[in-house]
Amino acid sequence: MYIHDFDPYLINFGFIIIRWYSLAYIVGILGGWWLGKKIILRRGKYLKFNFSIKEFDSLISWIMISMILGGRFGYIIFYNFEYYLNNPIDMFKIWEGGMSFHGALIGIILMTFFFSAKKNISSFFLLDIISCAAPIGLFFGRIANFINAELYGKTSNVFWAVIFPNTNGIPRHPSQLYEAFLEGLVLFVILNLIIMKKNYKTGLCSFLFLVLYGLFRIIAEQFREPDAQIGYLFFQISTGTFLSAIMIFVGIIFLLKNNNNES
Secondary structure, three states: OEEOOOOOEEEEOOOOEEEHHHHHHHHHHHHHHHHHHHHHHHHHHHOOOOOOHHHHHHHHHHHHHHHHHHHHHHHHHHHOHHHHHHOHHHHHOHHHOOOOHHHHHHHHHHHHHHHHHHHOOOHHHHHHHHHHHHHHHHHHHHHHHHHOOOOOEOEOOOOOOEEOOOOOOOEEOOHHHHHHHHHHHHHHHHHHHHHOOOOOOOOHHHHHHHHHHHHHHHHHHOOEOOOOOOOOOEOOEOHHHHHHHHHHHHHHHHHHHHHHHHO
């Protein structure tokens, strides 16, 4: 059993503050940027249209904006709407925390469709690249959640349980690490092995991302304490589980459609 004693600040000189969570965002974006370029260069010879690597550089800037806006508004709508309705100024206090993966996902998808239409590029080609790169950010983001002692798991007596601050000394599942493993490492390996196949069909990784992330998130949610301000929506169904189930449903629909178009 481990007693959590990580400092959420990498650097804290008062006038200069760097949080591990901020660093996770930076590493995730830079890592995804680097990997995205590698995928484009390796798959370039199989493309039926011209795509400049500079266009991907432009895309990264839009992804950052849509991820932050989508993640913030997703959290407000899905997780704490009543509070922010009564405290509208707090909507802009991003530094106090409160981001939603599902909201960020919606923001990135909408932005990518807009960007691809403007540049006359296949939207699913871009979403495939984003899907393969996203697990890097998910991995480091969940590690940062663990360091911050947030989004911790349910009570447990397993030998790897962790006692987090402000939990009355009760050992809990390190659910953040479960998510880092499933949503980060496992998802990364699966999608990047698939996209490098010679006979790869555009859109497959985008749809698989929806299904696999949704599945892994639901598994992890079984070990994760639900958000205090919401609890369970019904039975043992958390907000994260409900939203992930929708992801799986949408992903399966598109996968079936993709397979039918192939036959």
